[in-house]
Amino acid sequence: MRRLGIAVLALSLSACSTLDPYTGEKKVGNSTKGAGIGALAGAVIGAATASKNDREKAILTGAALGAATGGGIGFYMDKQEKALRDRLAGSGVQVQREGDNLRLIMPGNITFQTGSAQILGNFYDVLDSVAVVLKEFKDTSILVAGHTDSVGNDSSNQTLSERRAYSVKNYLASAGIPSGRAQAIGFGERYPVASNSTAQGREQNRRVELELEPLK
Template sequence: MSTFTKGRLATLTMAAVFATACSVDPYTGEEKASNTAKGAGWGALGGAILGAAVSDKDHREQGAWIGAAAGAAAGGGYGYYMDRQEAKLRARLEGTGVGVQRVGDTIKLIMPGNITFDTGSSVIQSGFTSVLDSVALVTKEFDKTLMQINGFTDSTGSFETNQRLSEERAGSVARFFMNSGIPSSRIRTQGMGPRNPIADNSTSSGRAQNRRVEIELLPTATK
């Protein structure tokens, strides 16, 4: 009869996720734990605890192994889905001027004003359509994500004008995606006006950065 200890639980949990624990970021060269590994780690821990708890005392270690493996698979799948989508977006958007950021299981695409819309206009620039086509292709492939499209302006002009313009820009991008075959049920829009600037509005280059569209891709709960 073996004694199941906290130390053994930790060992089992780490063993279940060792293969996915670390990766090298191809864009920075830094070693990091991927979102898949983080999700797998938490899933493995929960699975190991549950597996041990529901097993009789003579089979707790075996139950923990099984629970850890199952939990790692479930927990890692959520992050893995977004990891794959992020990788495809980075590959397609490389060199376009679009910024790709990852925050937890959310992917944010930052599209600056110099490639999106002319000043004071909500008509999509002709050169911007190829960028949106790339986003649409990946988003249709990964159909278990929602799109939150936010429009932004610089601080030039009245707040009311900028608010309306930001709403119209977000709407233009949303219509493009819907015309590309993405269901409207997956898309939300919001106009932010001049709020949340990411650069200095006192310079022309800063204002160009603040005139932007941001697209947040969020996993659905039903994936």
């Protein structure tokens, strides 16, 4: 088992820490984290499935394969994240990273008029930029989620959130994203990110989010 620790440590550190282009600070890349997790999983599987005589070799082989798989996904999402940040800089759309998943947060004030599911004309270029990246990085699934504030009744907010989500999904389809690759869902007012007791909070809650997840 000592070999297990050495293999995992070596493979986890094989990708050096990098300079974050947005904060200027050193960080461990997501591809490195993914390699470490993959190495550990591969090593454990190798140890559990091999015979006693072949266990050390199986641990090392499993760790190497796991690191390559985990690091590959992280590196792929790293590149997609950078492409999205570059194209969406100054657009008002936030790009967030959660492990190997990406989330694009599109505020309601720049995407739709109040109470409407019609996309604002000046937001088409932003969605076109998103579509360019999504067409380049095809190995990700897309969930388009609509959210509202708490003004109005639950039923109307639910309907509005669904219509807005489908508006974005349909526009992406018209821009060349296969409709089967994306799903649309409305959450109404159920998942606020800020307090609905203030105008600023309600503005943050009115949003559409694109959740991008790697196909594994």
